Amino acid sequence: MSAIPRYFQAKTKLLDLLAELPDGTPFPPERELAELFGMSRTTVRKALDELVLEGKLIRRTGRQGTAVAPRRQLHRVSLDTLVNDLAPRESVVVRTVGGQDVVNVEALLVRGDEPIGVRSAYLRAARFPGFAESYDRGVPLRRFLAEQYRVRFGDLHPWCTTALATPRVAGLLGVRPATPLLSVAWMAYDLRGVPVERSWVLLRSDRAQLTMHVPRTDHAVRRSSA
Amino acid sequence: MSAIPRYFQAKTKLLDLLAELPDGTPFPPERELAELFGMSRTTVRKALDELVLEGKLIRRTGRQGTAVAPRRQLHRVSLDTLVNDLAPRESVVVRTVGGQDVVNVEALLVRGDEPIGVRSAYLRAARFPGFAESYDRGVPLRRFLAEQYRVRFGDLHPWCTTALATPRVAGLLGVRPATPLLSVAWMAYDLRGVPVERSWVLLRSDRAQLTMHVPRTDHAVRRSSA
Numbered sequence: 001m002s003a004i005p006r007y008f009q010a011k012t013k014l015l016d017l018l019a020e021l022p023d024g025t026p027f028p029p030e031r032e033l034a035e036l037f038g039m040s041r042t043t044v045r046k047a048l049d050e051l052v053l054e055g056k057l058i059r060r061t062g063r064q065g066t067a068v069a070p071r072r073q074l075h076r077v078s079l080d081t082l083v084n085d086l087a088p089r090e091s092v093v094v095r096t097v098g099g100q101d102v103v104n105v106e107a108l109l110v111r112g113d114e115p116i117g118v119r120s121a122y123l124r125a126a127r128f129p130g131f132a133e134s135y136d137r138g139v140p141l142r143r144f145l146a147e148q149y150r151v152r153f154g155d156l157h158p159w160c161t162t163a164l165a166t167p168r169v170a171g172l173l174g175v176r177p178a179t180p181l182l183s184v185a186w187m188a189y190d191l192r193g194v195p196v197e198r199s200w201v202l203l204r205s206d207r208a209q210l211t212m213h214v215p216r217t218d219h220a221v222r223r224s225s226a
Numbered sequence: 227m228s229a230i231p232r233y234f235q236a237k238t239k240l241l242d243l244l245a246e247l248p249d250g251t252p253f254p255p256e257r258e259l260a261e262l263f264g265m266s267r268t269t270v271r272k273a274l275d276e277l278v279l280e281g282k283l284i285r286r287t288g289r290q291g292t293a294v295a296p297r298r299q300l301h302r303v304s305l306d307t308l309v310n311d312l313a314p315r316e317s318v319v320v321r322t323v324g325g326q327d328v329v330n331v332e333a334l335l336v337r338g339d340e341p342i343g344v345r346s347a348y349l350r351a352a353r354f355p356g357f358a359e360s361y362d363r364g365v366p367l368r369r370f371l372a373e374q375y376r377v378r379f380g381d382l383h384p385w386c387t388t389a390l391a392t393p394r395v396a397g398l399l400g401v402r403p404a405t406p407l408l409s410v411a412w413m414a415y416d417l418r419g420v421p422v423e424r425s426w427v428l429l430r431s432d433r434a435q436l437t438m439h440v441p442r443t444d445h446a447v448r449r450s451s452a
Contacts, residue, residue: 008403
């Protein structure tokens, strides 16, 4: 007996099949695949669901079944871009959160006409008087804050995890709710150590990879100086 | 009519309920929750499934139902730690891949007696003669390569995405297959630009956050020098 779960065996078979089909090809129906593999429909469905989640198959709307997802370029997005270069496409919203006036700035990250990520930033309104009225949406948020409010940002230590798309985010990014997304969040401080901006970014991991940078380490020097 | 899917409404209610219950409390059965919320069992199940995926509920083994997951500390793991400081706990395996002798080194990242990540590194055996016999498992891989084979590593540009746990990885990390994980991968080059090490790390995002570093940006200087 094999220790590999049957749905994973099915997934492996489906991946082989996928590799041979051009983009957009309707995929054989669940029932047919189940017969072909000699497996239950439940097993085949689980494997198909994973391939949809991974962006390798798409569900065809208005009818049963799936199709081979277009093999798109995986966009490489740098951490620095997320932090410094994202200009908002959506409206600047001033919301009241927990009794404090908070400005919420939402930006969509678009590549090839497709939204691949969304960034939501929160600022204290009292610190940035007139922000909602004066913000120039063509200018990335941090540059605007630096230039208009003379904020000097310190080093940043973002953290990265996974998150399931909420219905709202799913709508913005064109994915199904509960699709796993890559989440990057940070709290930005100014040089005096005062918190300025709380942001997080949700990225479609089937469309984008986050690139980072680790400076070279000289192990030999490290050891000899220890 | 609300635009929020019913399962998400159920999830919000379940999160409220969760917040009031201590760790390990058996959660009300699906049927009871469905009655309480006036929703179908399918809807409630979908919400419960997401909470299990997110590590907020656990499935009780050997019986139906779920329980409140222990609220564990989220371990903060730095990118530098993943790259430089991980010593393997598992065996060093020499495998032949694609006609080339490749050494595979697998390391488990353990925090608080629990595996929270796994790193798999691939080296060309020809470049590191005698590696499998001489490798000291108490020493992080890159330091060993630097000291024993005089490798000098250049800057690194890892990329980050999400991945669904394969059955094997799920077994190593104690999660269900297809659990979304955080994936970090890199190709390491030496200072002459020769590829040395191909690695990837899979992290349990319900247990660990990856921390990174973005050096401070002086926007004012940037603009004036442009």
